[in-house]
Amino acid sequence: MDERARRRSSPRAPKPRSPLETRVPFGDLLGESPTMHRLRAMLARVAATDSTVLVVGESGTGKELVARALHEEGTRRSGPFVAINCAAVPEGLLESELFGHAKGAFTDAKTARAGLFVQASGGTLFLDEVGELPLAFQAKLLRALQERTVRPVGERKEIPFDVRLVAATNRNLQADVAEGRFREDLYFRINVVEVPLPPLRERDHDVLVLATHFLGTFAAKVSKPLRGLTPEAAEWLSAYAWPGNVRELRNTIERAVALAALEQLTTEDLPAKLARKVAAPLPMGGLTELVTLDEMMERYILHVLHASGGSRNVAAKILGVDRTTLWRKLERLRRLRSKGGAR
Numbered sequence: 203m204d205e206r207a208r209r210r211s212s213p214r215a216p217k218p219r220s221p222l223e224t225r226v227p228f229g230d231l232l233g234e235s236p237t238m239h240r241l242r243a244m245l246a247r248v249a250a251t252d253s254t255v256l257v258v259g260e261s262g263t264g265k266e267l268v269a270r271a272l273h274e275e276g277t278r279r280s281g282p283f284v285a286i287n288c289a290a291v292p293e294g295l296l297e298s299e300l301f302g303h304a305k306g307a308f309t310d311a312k313t314a315r316a317g318l319f320v321q322a323s324g325g326t327l328f329l330d331e332v333g334e335l336p337l338a339f340q341a342k343l344l345r346a347l348q349e350r351t352v353r354p355v356g357e358r359k360e361i362p363f364d365v366r367l368v369a370a371t372n373r374n375l376q377a378d379v380a381e382g383r384f385r386e387d388l389y390f391r392i393n394v395v396e397v398p399l400p401p402l403r404e405r406d407h408d409v410l411v412l413a414t415h416f417l418g419t420f421a422a423k424v425s426k427p428l429r430g431l432t433p434e435a436a437e438w439l440s441a442y443a444w445p446g447n448v449r450e451l452r453n454t455i456e457r458a459v460a461l462a463a464l465e466q467l468t469t470e471d472l473p474a475k476l477a478r479k480v481a482a483p484l485p486m487g488g489l490t491e492l493v494t495l496d497e498m499m500e501r502y503i504l505h506v507l508h509a510s511g512g513s514r515n516v517a518a519k520i521l522g523v524d525r526t527t528l529w530r531k532l533e534r535l536r537r538l539r540s541k542g543g544a545r
Contacts, residue, residue: 230270233412249276284322289334296339303357331371430521
């Protein structure tokens, strides 16, 4: 079986939370768009419960990140987080993987093994790509969820489990139910709370927020003194539709950092496919209008601030300056404007 398809278990020690702690809940779910603010607010409410959650969204939108965030912010954070990609496990191994098996249950079963439901007891079990489960296995999964017990392959007795279930899919499960590819009773069992994840193209201003974050992460890993993006690179990233969503953006920035030879990421570091997606020039007023260098600078700074969702921290990183320098530039431009120095 593909190693990436195997479960990823991460038992964690309890995390004491100080009343004075300033860590932002769901801080790993980056974005300043209204959509992301609403998502984080919804997750904060859901995390406080033990309800089963179905995360829906296109591939690459961060469904496992949401599942891990629910675990880390929930009451089960001291327990294990166990994940499995249902689409990557062969049908013949699914029952053994999830429910476990007894010694001698099949040829390679030299020892008994607890399934993921039991391994995740006290914590969270994440079933990724749940829509890919074979129809024949769906009935067994439904029974396990109803009874809160599993019967390992080759075993006669039932074993209880205690997990919070989070499932995810990029499919339209309602359509699959209508077409007979997914059990309706299982759909309602796993869809107690539905969490929709928006595609990146619908998250206004978040592309540059995420790009700046990934740039800092990858630059630190390879010890490159990168100071942000050139205006042209920022334009390319903002105008592209990102069909692969956050995953595609992350991979693009990792590649760009590896190729970067200057202090900022340039269009030379980005894939050529991004160039074909540029829809419009930066709002500099058009070439028919002659303006001062100060006004050109002001317009670009305001453009970056707008693209960053108003975040001065993000805008400063994109511009390659610190927050204080950005504030000083804005103040200087404001004074010039008040004196008539910039139109």
